[in-house]
Amino acid sequence: MEGIVRFFENSGFANATPGHLLMILIGMTVIYFAIRNEYKPLLLVPIGFGILIGNIPFVEHAGLHLGIYEDGSVMNYLYMGVLKGIFPPLIFLGIGAMTDFSTLISNPKLMLLGAAAQLGIFLTYLGAISLGFTNPEAASIGIIGGADGPTAIFLSSKLAPHLIGAIAIAAYSYMALLPVIQPPIMRLLTTKKERRIKMRPPRSVSKVEKIRFPVLALLLTGFIAPGSLPLLGMLFLGNLLKESMVTKRLADTAKNTIIDIVTIILGVTIGASTQATTFLTRESMLIFVLGATAFMISTAGGVLFAKIMNIFLSAENKINPLIGAAGVSAAPDSALVVQMEGLKADPDNHLIMHAMAPNVAGLIGSAVAAGIMMSYLL
């Protein structure tokens, strides 16, 4: 009889709290939207399932070594890759091997849009300070505005490891919700005439230029913000593997095998880190509010800067301000949002190629921002 009672006491039924049930419900909702609406399924399916894994109730710290926060548990070992900042650079390696910087090389002025759209990071940082977060916590929350999951995870693993779960979930959720968040801001800040602007087609880019880009870009950004080296080093290495054309096997491994394995482990562990006992706090709720604000400010920053640039550009070189919204990184989702909005204004105006330039510039910009914050606050 005692054995049965003990078995029941160790079961999930005996240890369930309303928090666990709420988190399980959230996990199932995430999985539902990821599959039903295809909202970032590659990330949200593992994250959603991770939320389920992390919120099955059990007796914590009873020597069972089950929980992600319990030393010696399997999930804890996997989570080390997140906590030690190992996974984000590996993801950047894969992203580099998948990214084509041609549009950026052909129209370098669009790099400035990628910088402008980082406004959300720094304003949200100030917002988080005003809400009572500490300096490192505020920096980790602000980086959500860079709309780049690996960068957000990397910075928070260094500055505020206890907030990784909430920050990562907020970043990826809002990235999935870009088609909902961005269009109203884009329409609000542009006129119909501006949204119809047709941009000059990008010029062709030679192989040498494509090879030169990762090398020069690494040297430049690395010297300015060495803190961004783990991310940008791997990003540009991945890109060089792709563009050099002599390391096809390595590029293929980086953009398929490595990124797939890391994405699964990263997603599951991030999801599992949202254990109700540690996740359902006032701080988590505030992070979600600040994250949404960061995305909105970044979008507005990109669009407004594109409008400012147009003041100085000749009539044939004008840029469609919608592409400024793609500066928030979140490649390629925000570029797709720009394409859809452009088509709504003019069904013949395809902006995706142009939008990819600020999109990848935003990736560099947010990594540089993370590097600066890290070197300033560590």
Place this chain on the structure above:
Amino acid sequence: MTTVAQLLPIDLSAIGKEHLTLAVIGYSVVFLSLFLLFLVFTVVPKFFTHNLRVKIQKEGGAEKAALVNRMVPGEVSAAIAVAISLYLEELHDQETAILTIKKVGKSYSPWNSKIYNVINFNGFQR
């Protein structure tokens, strides 16, 4: 009843000089990095194009030199792509009529081995 101010207790006085410094310097450095990249990638192609133009001019092709880095309109690129695609598709109109069936090798694994089956049907044969 809980008010918005209670849920979001914003205290702007908490933003100190050091926070503003980080925000301003941080944003400026991000801009500077990408601005330098913009400068480099605006100047470098021009430099290389100039070198190429000079080289071609030396070889006596003034008209050719003027064509260096001239834009190819998107419509022209699209027309060339369609032409190549059609040409390549036509090449496949006549098949060789030799069909090959590739034998798929099934590698051994204890996980699919018959001898490790839970129910070994061989034992029930009469």
